[in-house]
Amino acid sequence: MATRLRAGRHEVDPALVNILGRKADFSEAGAGRSCTVIGGSGFLGQHMVEQLLAKGYSVNVFDIHKRFESDQVTFFLGDLCDKEALLPALRGVAVVFHCASPAPASDNRELFYRVNFTGTKAVIEACREAGVQKLVLTSSASVVFEGTDIKNGSEDLPYAQKPIDYYTETKILQEKEVLSANDPDNNFFTTAIRPHGIFGPRDPQLVPILVQAARSGKMKFIIGDGKNLVDFTYVENVVHGHILAAEKLHKGSALCGKAFHITNDEPIPFWTFMSRILTGLDYDPPKYHIPYWLAYYLALLLSLLLALLRPLVTIKATFTPMRVALAGTFHYYSCERAKRAMGYSPVVSLDEAIARTVQSYPGLRRARA
């Protein structure tokens, strides 16, 4: 069962109402200003909540954890796999944003399947039962990535037949469920946002992992020639894409049952991005090159060795074939479809995004001797 942590909703601060002088709206007819963010305690989820409140929406958060305080939000604590727990958080809202997932690093196949696949089916059923009109899923651009180059990939690329990991395999299953649930006859509309490499203040993964690698002396090598372009997307742009999607999703719109890449539209060499974050925090950037194929086979060898040793010891490698593929190949995507269908364009440039991100992690800055 979900635990409701606060009864009743507060009106938002009138100063935060949008610039047109009226409250923003998810519905054509002007009825729906309420939404639920499933996964609203997470990195992306918290940024979603902040921007939704700033635009004048009223917001419920449904999450297995409560990680922030706000008297403008109604919190519901529960597991999204439990439809009965979801229902109280979904009744009376126009839009559900589903951005909950176990962390990829948890490396737990059973959990990925249960939450991302069967849990998402529970979310869809609960939306239908609660009379929600729109469901916006946070998917991932990696659903089409197989570890080989993708340059300016469009949404027409087929789903990966060999996804890079099991987490991504369940993101594919999840996206298919959500898109096929689009049901205009019953006034239920679905869409999926596919971000890539989300970063920004309070991200618990990218910057902290990178700094940890730098502090333990593992950030010396550039895998490949360092020219491979990748999308890193500032969290506020990802949120902007989600909110636009919810606003433009209605009967007959081009968004119904479709997936959309949301990127910064400024692909950058993977190692330039890493170096800019590292130097911004006073760490040395990697400078020695190691050929891609050598790094890949070394990582493969290491993972085979660890698999052989697994009955005796369990060691989690930082240097894995999947990470080598992420760090050494091109994988950037076109967001033209989102531009056309929902009028998307990034609101924060990559330069500004990197500056804000670096500035937001004073505790990770290198201590000067």
Ligand SMILES: NC(=O)C1=CN([C@@H]2O[C@H](COP(=O)(O)OP(=O)(O)OC[C@H]3O[C@@H](n4cnc5c(N)ncnc54)[C@H](O)[C@@H]3O)[C@@H](O)[C@H]2O)C=CC1
């Ligand atoms: N961070 C990234 O670079 C990318 C993330 N995504 C997707 O974006 C979404 C959000 O990711 P992040 O904010 O980075 O993750 P996060 O780990 O910070 O947030 C996920 C939230 O989901 C909640 N959650 C997990 N299992 C739950 C359950 N059974 N019931 C209720 N709540 C549950 C967690 O408590 C957490 O608050 C995920 O769907 C992820 O797959 C997609 C592409 C890239």
Ligand SMILES: CC(C)=CCC[C@@H](C)[C@H]1CC[C@H]2C3=C(CC[C@]12C)[C@@]1(C)CCC(=O)C[C@@H]1CC3
């Ligand atoms: C584009 C994208 C999906 C980025 C987010 C994931 C990153 C957190 C990882 C992607 C490649 C990783 C990587 C390392 C750290 C974490 C990533 C940047 C290492 C630098 C860790 C130390 C090593 O031994 C080499 C790794 C290369 C790849």
